Amino acid sequence: MPADLAVIGLGHLGLPLAQAAVARGIDTIGYDPARAADLAGGRLPCDGAEGTLTAADVRRMLSGGFRPTVNPAELGRVRTAVICAPTPPAADRSLDFGQVADAAHALAARLRPHTTVILESPAYPGTTEEFLRPILESGSGLRAGRDFHLAYSPGRLDPGNRSHGYAGTPKVIGGLTPACTESAATFYGRLTDKVVRARGPREAETVHLLETNYRHVNMALVNEMAVLCHDLGIDLWDVIRCAETKPFGFQAFRPGPGVGGHGVPLDVPNPSRGARPLRMVELAQQVNDRMPQYVIQRSATLLNEHGKSVRGARVLLLGVTYKPDLADQQGAPAQEVATRLMELGAAVSYHDPYVPNWSVLGRPVPRADSLYEAAADADLTILLQHHRTYDLQGLAVKAQLLLDTRGATPAGAAHRL
Numbered sequence: 001m002p003a004d005l006a007v008i009g010l011g012h013l014g015l016p017l018a019q020a021a022v023a024r025g026i027d028t029i030g031y032d033p034a035r036a037a038d039l040a041g042g043r044l045p046c047d048g049a050e051g052t053l054t055a056a057d058v059r060r061m062l063s064g065g066f067r068p069t070v071n072p073a074e075l076g077r078v079r080t081a082v083i084c085a086p087t088p089p090a091a092d093r094s095l096d097f098g099q100v101a102d103a104a105h106a107l108a109a110r111l112r113p114h115t116t117v118i119l120e121s122p123a124y125p126g127t128t129e130e131f132l133r134p135i136l137e138s139g140s141g142l143r144a145g146r147d148f149h150l151a152y153s154p155g156r157l158d159p160g161n162r163s164h165g166y167a168g169t170p171k172v173i174g175g176l177t178p179a180c181t182e183s184a185a186t187f188y189g190r191l192t193d194k195v196v197r198a199r200g201p202r203e204a205e206t207v208h209l210l211e212t213n214y215r216h217v218n219m220a221l222v223n224e225m226a227v228l229c230h231d232l233g234i235d236l237w238d239v240i241r242c243a244e245t246k247p248f249g250f251q252a253f254r255p256g257p258g259v260g261g262h263g264v265p266l267d268v269p270n271p272s273r274g275a276r277p278l279r280m281v282e283l284a285q286q287v288n289d290r291m292p293q294y295v296i297q298r299s300a301t302l303l304n305e306h307g308k309s310v311r312g313a314r315v316l317l318l319g320v321t322y323k324p325d326l327a328d329q330q331g332a333p334a335q336e337v338a339t340r341l342m343e344l345g346a347a348v349s350y351h352d353p354y355v356p357n358w359s360v361l362g363r364p365v366p367r368a369d370s371l372y373e374a375a376a377d378a379d380l381t382i383l384l385q386h387h388r389t390y391d392l393q394g395l396a397v398k399a400q401l402l403l404d405t406r407g408a409t410p411a412g413a414a415h416r417l
Helices: 014-023 036-040 055-063 072-077 098-108 127-140 178-188 201-232 236-243 279-289 291-305 334-343 371-377 392-398
Strands: 003-008 028-031 067-069 078-083 116-119 149-152 171-175 195-197 314-318 347-351 380-383 402-404
Touching (some): 003 014, 003 098, 028 036, 036 055, 072 078, 072 098, 116 127, 116 178, 127 149, 171 178, 171 201, 201 236, 201 279, 291 334, 291 380, 291 402, 314 334, 314 371, 334 347, 347 371, 371 392, 392 402
Parallel strands (some): 003 028, 003 078, 028 067, 078 116, 116 149, 314 347, 314 380
Antiparallel strands (some): 149 171
């Protein structure tokens, strides 16, 4: 059965796109060999890559006509195909485009003239033209910009953000030709309140580069400030509270135990084109990568000050997801914090209302059933993520020692990062 839209890759980018399209009455299929079977059954896959969607959301999408599929033949009967395949960091921290290539090959073999193809996956400048375009053209025998439309649109969703949903977040579009841009803009205009046209796909890809690195660089700055202020005996959280009253030239970021999420820092990986590495991004990554170890150092110091060693200490970790009130653990610093504590001989347990089971170093970590009892029993409780369900004032009273890495407790109620 023909469809208006094929979403290729049903993870944290693809599923919200499909949800927005179905809600607008767009006939939508979702192609993802690894996840389609679960979704077709109204279940969320267990990899946590669905963002803020629930199983009930998926069932509503299915009742609205959404059709997850593992059959690539269905890709040949759509007007618009959006590739949302993940590009996880490889061992050298460059983006791995293997799943984008698989998606492109599956689509290319069935690509029809006049189809609009849009890449939303995280990408470097030049990816759409130099990587995706050759796969689509060689596999289809069609020419981009003449026989089919090709464009890039950076994913901009902020999982869990209640103020800026899909419709309220402007979409940037950069097409291979002006006609490609207009075709993609026409599609996204059905989903969002505002479409912003870039000069081309490279500019749109560089929007993603800038927006992602902006987050990481500013987080690195405030993480360095956290270390500095602790050394100087200054209350950083009060500094931020005051600084954010400035009505111009400042945006408040807050420190934490590390930087998680799907938006990894991006550098330009092709020096042969004359592009210089982004030195500030590399430095920001180094700063942010040190934060889990800094949490361990602060934890060891607190325990020592109270006559205890990390070895043999009972340590309770609160919140092991990368963002509050979500189940997604992508890149969450909790994994490294727990690993380092366990390697130092601590007995680690955790509590997270969104994570029923958690493993570190290949071993399941005990989950605390009674939060207050676990905090009272632990030698040290570390708040890594501030879920709304946590009564931190009550926890501060119950816990023997509480290290708050998110600045969520009242001043003086806990040791803050």
